[in-house]
Amino acid sequence: MTNLVLNSRDAMPNGGTITIKTDSIVLRENKASRNLGPYVRLSVTDDGNGMPPDVVERVFEPFFTTKPVGEGTGLGLSAILADAKNAGGFVTVDSHVGGGTEICVHWPQVEGTTEPADAGVECVSHPTGGDETILVCDDEAVVVDVVAGLLKTLGYSVICATSPNEAIETVVAHGARISLLLTDVMMPDMNGYELAAEVTRLHPDIRVILTSGNAQDGSAGLADMNGPFEFIQKPAPHDVLARLIRDVLDDRTGIDLSLNVR
Numbered sequence: 001m002t003n004l005v006l007n008s009r010d011a012m013p014n015g016g017t018i019t020i021k022t023d024s025i026v027l028r029e030n031k032a033s034r035n036l037g038p039y040v041r042l043s044v045t046d047d048g049n050g051m052p053p054d055v056v057e058r059v060f061e062p063f064f065t066t067k068p069v070g071e072g073t074g075l076g077l078s079a080i081l082a083d084a085k086n087a088g089g090f091v092t093v094d095s096h097v098g099g100g101t102e103i104c105v106h107w108p109q110v111e112g113t114t115e116p117a118d119a120g121v122e123c124v125s126h127p128t129g130g131d132e133t134i135l136v137c138d139d140e141a142v143v144v145d146v147v148a149g150l151l152k153t154l155g156y157s158v159i160c161a162t163s164p165n166e167a168i169e170t171v172v173a174h175g176a177r178i179s180l181l182l183t184d185v186m187m188p189d190m191n192g193y194e195l196a197a198e199v200t201r202l203h204p205d206i207r208v209i210l211t212s213g214n215a216q217d218g219s220a221g222l223a224d225m226n227g228p229f230e231f232i233q234k235p236a237p238h239d240v241l242a243r244l245i246r247d248v249l250d251d252r253t254g255i256d257l258s259l260n261v262r
C-alpha cells in the first residue's frame with residue numbers, strides 16, 4: 001500500500017489527489033472470468049501523469065522502472081502482485097497518459113470467521129524474525145539493499161556483499177558469526193552454487209538459501225552442483241522469504257540429503 005501511494009505521489013510532481021478505497025465486490029461472469037467470486041478490493045487512484053500502454057504492460061516486471069537510477073528499484077508492483085497471487089488474488093491497472101492511474105489489489109474473501117484462538121490453545125505458528133547474522137550476496141547492489149532492509153526489520157543483523165569474492169572474504173573474516181548465506185545464483189566470476197559450496201567448505205555450519213529470478217536456476221540446469229541448499233524464486237513475497245529463512249535456520253525444512261546422492 002505504501003508503494004502504491006508513493007507511486008501516485010511520484011506521478012504527481014505538481015500535486016494532485018490520491019484516493020484510497022477499500023470495498024467488497026463479487027466478480028461475476030465477465031471478460032476476466034478466471035477471477036470469479038467474492039473479493040476484498042483495495043484501490044489507490046491518482047490524477048497524475050498516467051502511463052502509456054507500453055509502460056502499463058511492463059509494470060509488474062521485476063526491476064522495471066521508469067525512475068532515475070537510485071530512485072526506484074522497480075520491485076514495488078512486482079512484490080505487490082506476488083503477495084496478492086500468494087493469497088489467491090490479483091491486481092489490475094487502469095491508466096491513461098494525462099488521465100491518472102487506478103491500481104486495484106484484490107484478495108479472495110475467506111469463508112468463516114477469524115476469531116482469535118481461545119487463551120490456552122497452543123499456537124502452532126512460529127515467529128518469522130530472529131537475531132542471527134545473515135550474509136546477503138547479489139551483484140545488484142539495489143537488490144542487496146532491499147533484501148537487507150527487509151531482514152533488518154525482522155531483527156536480523158545483515159552483512160552485505162555485491163560479489164562472490166566479497167562474500168568469501170566476509171566468511172573468512174566473520175564466518176563464525178554468520179548463520180546463513182542468502183545468495184543470488186547468476187553472478188559474474190562465480191555462480192551462487194559455487195559460492196555456497198566454498199562458503200560451506202570454509203564454515204560447514206552456515207546454512208544457505210539460493211535465489212534467482214529464473215525458476216530453472218533452482219532445478220535442472222545446475223542440479224549437478226545443487227547441494228542440500230534451499231532455493232526461492234525472486235521476487236518472493238516478503239512473508240514467504242521470512243518464513244523460509246526462519247525454517248532453514250531452525251532446521252524445519254525437511255531437506256532430504258539423499259537427493260544429493262548420484
Ligand SMILES: Nc1ncnc2c1ncn2[C@@H]1O[C@H](COP(=O)(O)OP(=O)(O)OP(=O)(O)O)[C@@H](O)[C@H]1O
Binds near residue numbers: 050067
Ligand atoms: N500511479 C502511477 N502513475 C504512473 N506511473 C506509475 C504508477 N505506478 C507505477 N507506475 C510506473 O510503474 C513503474 C514500476 O512501479 P514499481 O512500483 O514496481 O517500481 P518503482 O516505483 O519504479 O520503484 P520502487 O517501487 O522500488 O520505488 C514505475 O517506475 C512507473 O513508471
Ligand SMILES: [Mg+2]
Binds near residue numbers: 003004006007076077
Ligand atoms: Mg514503486
